[in-house]
Amino acid sequence: MLRSGGSSAGVRAVLAGALLLAGLAVASCSAGPDDGGGGGSGKDDPNGKVTVVYQANAIQPADRHAVAVVRKSRVLEQVAGWVNTSLALPHDLVVNVTERVPPGVTDAVTQPDGRTIFIPPSFLTRIAEVSGTVAKTVKRPALFPADEFHADDLTALSTQFIFGHEMGHALQRQFPLANLGLEEDAADGFASFYTVNEVGPGPSLATALLFDELARQEGRLTLEGLSSDHPVTQQRVFNFLCYLEGSDPKRFSGPLVGPGYLPKTRAPLCPQAWAMLNYGWWTQLKPHFSEPFQARGDKEQQRAHDQLIAETKALAKKLDQLRSEQ
Numbered sequence: 001m002l003r004s005g006g007s008s009a010g011v012r013a014v015l016a017g018a019l020l021l022a023g024l025a026v027a028s029c030s031a032g033p034d035d036g037g038g039g040g041s042g043k044d045d046p047n048g049k050v051t052v053v054y055q056a057n058a059i060q061p062a063d064r065h066a067v068a069v070v071r072k073s074r075v076l077e078q079v080a081g082w083v084n085t086s087l088a089l090p091h092d093l094v095v096n097v098t099e100r101v102p103p104g105v106t107d108a109v110t111q112p113d114g115r116t117i118f119i120p121p122s123f124l125t126r127i128a129e130v131s132g133t134v135a136k137t138v139k140r141p142a143l144f145p146a147d148e149f150h151a152d153d154l155t156a157l158s159t160q161f162i163f164g165h166e167m168g169h170a171l172q173r174q175f176p177l178a179n180l181g182l183e184e185d186a187a188d189g190f191a192s193f194y195t196v197n198e199v200g201p202g203p204s205l206a207t208a209l210l211f212d213e214l215a216r217q218e219g220r221l222t223l224e225g226l227s228s229d230h231p232v233t234q235q236r237v238f239n240f241l242c243y244l245e246g247s248d249p250k251r252f253s254g255p256l257v258g259p260g261y262l263p264k265t266r267a268p269l270c271p272q273a274w275a276m277l278n279y280g281w282w283t284q285l286k287p288h289f290s291e292p293f294q295a296r297g298d299k300e301q302q303r304a305h306d307q308l309i310a311e312t313k314a315l316a317k318k319l320d321q322l323r324s325e326q
C-alpha cells in the first residue's frame with residue numbers, strides 16, 4: 001500500500017501563518033431525536049423539493065450579520081436548486097435557519113430521516129468569527145481571489161460546503177443510499193462532489209482554511225476527537241484539498257502542492273481518489289435523477305466512469321516510482 005503519511009508540519013507551518021477556536025464538529029451531525037419540523041406529507045413523493053426557510057423571528061440580534069451574509073449570497077439556495085433540478089427526492093426537505101432547534105443542537109444537523117436540516121444562526125456566527133480570524137491572520141493562498149479573501153465571502157463559501165455536507169446526509173437518508181464507508185466521510189464527499197463540479201474551488205479552499213484554524217484551536221488530539229464519527233479535523237482539511245487538486249491537477253497542483261498546502265506524499269493519489277468519488281456519487285445518484293436531468297446525468301456518470309478507468313491506469317503506471325520515493 002502507498003503511504004500517504006509524512007509530517008504535516010511543513011504544511012501546517014504554511015497554513016499556520018496564523019490560524020485558532022474549537023469545536024464546530026462535535027457530536028454526530030446526523031444523529032439525534034427527530035422532533036419534527038420536517039416537510040412533506042409523509043407519503044412517498046418522487047417530486048420532493050428542498051426549501052430553505054429563514055425564520056426571521058428566531059434569529060438573535062448577535063447572529064443577524066452572519067445570517068444576512070449567508071442569505072444574501074444565496075449559497076444555500078444554490079445547493080437546494082441543484083438538488084431540485086437534478087434529483088427526484090422521495091420526500092420534501094426543509095432547511096430551517098432558526099434558533100428553534102432540537103435540544104442540544106449547536107451545529108448544522110440533518111435529522112435521521114433526511115427531511116429536515118437545522119442551521120442554528122449562532123453556528124453561522126461562529127463560522128463568521130473563525131473566517132474573520134482566517135482573513136486577518138492567514139496569508140492568502142494564491143488560488144484564492146484577493147477580492148473574496150475577507151470574512152463575509154469566506155463565511156458564505158464555507159457555509160456552502162458545510163451545507164453540502166448536510167445535503168449529503170439528507171440524500172443518504174432519504175433514498176437511502178448504499179454506503180461503503182463511514183457516513184460522515186460520504187457526507188464530506190458529497191460536499192466536495194457538489195461544490196467542485198458546480199461551484200469551483202472557493203468552497204473547498206475556504207473550508208480547508210476554516211478547518212485548519214479550528215484544528216489549531218482544538219489543539220492536542222483527544223480521545224473524543226479520535227473516536228468521533230467524523231474524521232479528525234486536520235485530516236478533513238487535507239481530504240478537501242486532495243479532492244480539489246485531483247479534480248484538475250493541471251490547474252491546482254502548482255498552487256496547492258508547490259507551496260505545501262497539500263503534501264507531496266498525498267498529492268499523487270488525488271486524481272484517482274477524485275475520479276473514484278466523482279464516479280461514486282454520479283453512480284449512486286443515477287437511479288434518482290429527475291427526468292429532465294437524466295440525459296445529462298447519464299453522460300456525466302459515463303464520463304466519470306471513463307475518467308476513473310484512465311486515472312486508475314495512470315496510477316498503476318507510476319506506482320512503483322511513488323512507492324520507492326516514500
Ligand SMILES: [Zn+2]
Nearest residue numbers: 029030184187
Ligand atoms: Zn455530518
